[in-house]
Amino acid sequence: MLEELKREAYEANIALPKHGLINLTFGNASAIDRSKGIFAIKPSGVDYVFLKPDDMVLVDLDGKQVEGKLRPSSDTPTHRRLFLAFESIGGVVHTHSSHATAFAQAGRSIPIFGTTHADYFFGDIPVTRKMTPQEIATAYEWETGNVIVERFTSAKFDPADFPAVLVNRHAPFTWGHNVAKAVEVSIAVECIAHMALMSLQLEPKLPTIEAELLNKHFKRKHGPGAYYGQTGNC
């Protein structure tokens, strides 16, 4: 069932190590078929080297596993929470890319210092609050999705303008109109985080980008007729 969806999710998952966004079995990617309310996600704990398209696990939006011999990713409830909250997205990616994860572990958003950043995000890449001991001890992965949704709802962020978040003490989650776009955003987040870290080393008091430059770069990429194709490494 849904062979094409499983293939799409598979391609996104194997792209993560190819772009240096994860090590070992960290990270996961998922793609949703909105017409069926089913998403395909990486199986838990399987080395990316051994992954096959048919290993992808199918889960519905109620959290029920509808197909797959293997256990779905441990982060499946987080992906599901995001698919339910952000109805325009078609794919979610979670990585542990080093520089973006450094900002997440430090509880820092990624400040917008330049046009590379402004091409993808309409401002700083936000970080969530820390999760409470209660949230960690109960439905941790679902609550991880909740703190992301809470961050976006409280700031009135449009998930299309900010297709990424840093989960405090954890790592980045990204999304897009399809999972290939979510992979591209994950590549951009890691590039931008690395540049931001180096910029802060060069100038610890560096102010964020001027509004006119942000508007010019973001709007020319995301305005009417903008090209949404996938690019390679940053």
Ligand SMILES: O=C(CO)[C@@H](O)[C@H](O)COP(=O)(O)O
């Ligand atoms: O958040 C983390 C680790 O902190 C995840 O990246 C897991 O390591 C992925 O686990 P599975 O998808 O293999 O269950």
